[in-house]
Amino acid sequence: MAEENAQNAIVDYQFGFHDPETATIRFDSGLSEKVVRDISELKGEPEWMTEIRIKAFHRFEQMPMPKWGSDILEQIDFDSIIYFLRSSEKTEKNWDDVPKDIRNTFERLGIPEAEQKWLGGVTAQYESEAVYHSIREDLEAQGVIFLDMDSGLKQYPEIVKKYFCSVVPYSDNKFAALNTAVWSGGSFLYIPKGVHVEMPVQAYFRINAKNMGQFERTLIIADEGAKINYVEGCTAPTYSTDSLHSAVVELIALEGSTIRYSTIQNWSANVYNLVTKRGVAHANSTIEWVDGNIGSKLTMKYPAILLRGEGAHAEVISVAYAGKGQHQDTGAKVHHLAPNTTSNILSKSISKHGGRSSYRGLLQVTPKADQCRSKIVCDALILDPESRSDTYPTMEIGNSTADIEHEASVSKVSGDQLFYLMSRGHTETEAMGLIVNGFFEPFTRELPMEYAVELNRLLELEMEGSIG
Amino acid sequence: MSEEVLCIENLHVSVDGIEIIKGLNLVINKGEVHAIMGRNGAGKSTLANVIMGHPAYEITSGTIHYLGRALEEFEVFERARAGMFLSFQYPVVIPGVQVGTFLRKSVKAVRGDDSLSPRQFRAELREKMSLLEMDRSFLGRYVNDGFSGGEKKRLEILQMLLLQPKLALLDETDSGLDIDALRVIADGINSVTTDAGCLVITHYQRLLNHVQPDFVHVMIDGKIVKTGGSELAGKLEEKGYEWLETAA
Numbered sequence: 001m002a003e004e005n006a007q008n009a010i011v012d013y014q015f016g017f018h019d020p021e022t023a024t025i026r027f028d029s030g031l032s033e034k035v036v037r038d039i040s041e042l043k044g045e046p047e048w049m050t051e052i053r054i055k056a057f058h059r060f061e062q063m064p065m066p067k068w069g070s071d072i073l074e075q076i077d078f079d080s081i082i083y084f085l086r087s088s089e090k091t092e093k094n095w096d097d098v099p100k101d102i103r104n105t106f107e108r109l110g111i112p113e114a115e116q117k118w119l120g121g122v123t124a125q126y127e128s129e130a131v132y133h134s135i136r137e138d139l140e141a142q143g144v145i146f147l148d149m150d151s152g153l154k155q156y157p158e159i160v161k162k163y164f165c166s167v168v169p170y171s172d173n174k175f176a177a178l179n180t181a182v183w184s185g186g187s188f189l190y191i192p193k194g195v196h197v198e199m200p201v202q203a204y205f206r207i208n209a210k211n212m213g214q215f216e217r218t219l220i221i222a223d224e225g226a227k228i229n230y231v232e233g234c235t236a237p238t239y240s241t242d243s244l245h246s247a248v249v250e251l252i253a254l255e256g257s258t259i260r261y262s263t264i265q266n267w268s269a270n271v272y273n274l275v276t277k278r279g280v281a282h283a284n285s286t287i288e289w290v291d292g293n294i295g296s297k298l299t300m301k302y303p304a305i306l307l308r309g310e311g312a313h314a315e316v317i318s319v320a321y322a323g324k325g326q327h328q329d330t331g332a333k334v335h336h337l338a339p340n341t342t343s344n345i346l347s348k349s350i351s352k353h354g355g356r357s358s359y360r361g362l363l364q365v366t367p368k369a370d371q372c373r374s375k376i377v378c379d380a381l382i383l384d385p386e387s388r389s390d391t392y393p394t395m396e397i398g399n400s401t402a403d404i405e406h407e408a409s410v411s412k413v414s415g416d417q418l419f420y421l422m423s424r425g426h427t428e429t430e431a432m433g434l435i436v437n438g439f440f441e442p443f444t445r446e447l448p449m450e451y452a453v454e455l456n457r458l459l460e461l462e463m464e465g466s467i468g
Numbered sequence: 469m470s471e472e473v474l475c476i477e478n479l480h481v482s483v484d485g486i487e488i489i490k491g492l493n494l495v496i497n498k499g500e501v502h503a504i505m506g507r508n509g510a511g512k513s514t515l516a517n518v519i520m521g522h523p524a525y526e527i528t529s530g531t532i533h534y535l536g537r538a539l540e541e542f543e544v545f546e547r548a549r550a551g552m553f554l555s556f557q558y559p560v561v562i563p564g565v566q567v568g569t570f571l572r573k574s575v576k577a578v579r580g581d582d583s584l585s586p587r588q589f590r591a592e593l594r595e596k597m598s599l600l601e602m603d604r605s606f607l608g609r610y611v612n613d614g615f616s617g618g619e620k621k622r623l624e625i626l627q628m629l630l631l632q633p634k635l636a637l638l639d640e641t642d643s644g645l646d647i648d649a650l651r652v653i654a655d656g657i658n659s660v661t662t663d664a665g666c667l668v669i670t671h672y673q674r675l676l677n678h679v680q681p682d683f684v685h686v687m688i689d690g691k692i693v694k695t696g697g698s699e700l701a702g703k704l705e706e707k708g709y710e711w712l713e714t715a716a
Contacts (some may be wrong), residue, residue, distance in 0.1 A: 006659075012488075171646065347587070383525075401484075415523065415524070415561050417560050418560060419522055419544060419560075420556065420559065420560040420562070421553050421562070422543070422544035422545045422548065423502065423520050423521075423544055423545075423547075423548050423556075424548055424570075424574040424577065424578065424580035424631070425545050425548040425549050425572070425574055425577030425628065425631070426545055426574070426577050427543075427545050428545075430573075430577070434562065434565055434573070435565075437564070437565065438562055438563050438564030438565035438610070438611075439564055439566070440564070441563075441564030441610075446629070465555065
């Protein structure tokens with residue numbers, strides 16, 4: 001029954017295959033202080049990290065589940081989750097050295113091919129840890145550091161210690177506490193002063209095992225005047241039991257730098273995706289979250305930006321697609337903490353086959369933030385009467401010089417649009433696909449072309465079998 | 469012998485239970501241009517929409533045959549693929565869908581997957597766009613989004629030229645056009661009329677100065693009340709519809 005739901009939720013979910021499980025280390029399911037200590041010990045971590053983990057674990061235990069968001073949240077069974085699974089002894093630099101089954105998976109996902117064509121670097125995480133990692137030599141020569149987070153902690157403990165939990169404290173919310181307690185993998189990225197990385201670097205996260213919990217932790221620091229475009233993708237097999245993905249991402253944009261962080265989230269419909277993403281933008285810097293949520297059973301994710309320095313800019317462009325059995329509870333949070341800061345939020349969602357999408361947003365302007373500007377646009381498209389869309393905007397405006405615009409719309413596909421497109425030879429399904437792609441276009445045009453094409457194809461697949 | 473494209477017999481059509489078309493007969497052969505004139509509310513647009521298969525219109529009796537086949541069993545997209553084309557009176561905005569993408573996908577849908585290589589498509593597109601005096605920047609805009617009346621009608625005619633219909637239904641394609649645009653659009657229409665049957669719905673004679681109709685039909689209250697040659701359009705322009713209304 002659950003499996004059937006999961007499969008129905010995403011028609012033709014093409015990444016639902018799984019490999020035989022070949023763990024070299026696999027913890028029993030369930031969470032305890034011992035599990036947290038074992039993870040830290042296994043990784044040979046410095047003591048301060050072990051301590052943060054333990055504190056975070058106790059905090060996780062104390063914190064109640066969020067009462068808002070979604071009823072589905074209550075269904076999570078933390079005892080059935082596997083908190084650590086190592087599938088390969090080493091992070092390889094050469095795809096040929098990655099275990100064959102795992103390599104095949106990433107080949108099916110098109111990662112090595114994309115890497116050759118247009119990426120500056122790739123991290124491929126499989127279960128708890130990176131199995132492959134590589135960066136272009138020219139970027140390395142410019143001083144760019146791109147590592148999986150475990151290696152980042154080993155090789156640059158001082159930088160990690162300085163910034164870890166500095167943007168998202170472990171006490172921030174229950175799932176940030178959980179991630180901090182059991183984190184494993186993720187990306188560590190540092191771009192030196194003035195270096196512009198033109199080719200995107202990519203991380204790909206794959207869950208393979210049943211009941212897996214994936215808790216990657218990502219830290220990106222753009223030094224003064226630096227520029228980076230980071231892209232992440234994710235998929236998982238379709239199982240009848242649930243998996244949990246709970247990541248924390250911290251961005252630090254120092255003066256005059258630009259970080260763009262793009263996500264195409266396409267988890268299978270048995271994955272809880274509960275992610276905390278937040279960036280701090282210093283003077284005249286820009287942070288952009290480009291966030292696409294197509295998959296998962298439940299996603300709760302509200303990319304946030306703290307505009308801490310004068311003249312800093314925040315951009316959040318997000319789309320969500322909620323099909324059968326799916327709830328996409330997504331949004332954006334922007335805090336204007338300094339004068340002359342600006343922000344743009346564009347959120348688009350589609351609900352179909354009883355799916356539910358919610359926009360949950362927070363805009364805060366503190367008394368110190370003179371002359372700041374913000375524009376928020378939320379558009380929802382509902383494809384059938386069973387589906388649902390809600391908007392929960394919150395504004396805390398503490399400065400009267402702020403210039404705030406907020407627009408929201410909810411629309412349905414009109415019969416006239418369908419008739420027009422069908423009169424040009426398109427079936428009803430194709431017509432829906434065109435309308436949906438058009439609706440998401442302001443998002444897809446921000447993606448690297450290869451991603452945009454893939455996303456449009458995914459959405460067209462989603463429309464198949466959706467009529468009647 | 470002339471090739472029959474469209475044959476309508478004793479057609480009755482209702483919308484929300486109200487009868488709009490009340491017994492209409494019409495035969496259009498290949499290469500013929502038929503103009504239908506009449507006041508607002510006479511049922512002209514209903515006729516075009518019902519031929520194309522708009523789901524809001526119900527055929528209560530009578531038949532429509534296209535190329536010898538009864539139309540009712542065909543869905544809208546099948547009619548399009550079989551060579552029927554409707555130029556809309558009010559073309560619909562499709563936000564976020566670029567004109568270029570839309571045209572390419574529509575040509576593929578109607579003319580078939582293998583009909584044109586991307587290169588041939590681009591060449592044909594350039595040629596038709598220059599005929600219609602359309603700038604290439606059109607291709608990057610969203611379908612009908614923020615278009616002026618004239619731009620919308622140009623895009624309709626461009627689609628017609630690319631889709632190469634056997635039956636072209638033109639619903640008030642001339643409304644809202646200035647003289648230059650009217651001439652350009654008329655050139656476009658004239659370039660398909662030898663291979664297609666053509667039904668031109670209009671209020672005014674002025675389009676018919678550029679597109680020579682073989683037949684002019686006057687529609688009043690859901691019926692064709694008078695049929696004549698192109699001279700009838702001139703007479704209507706001069707005398708209005710009253711003299712026919714009293715006769716009807």
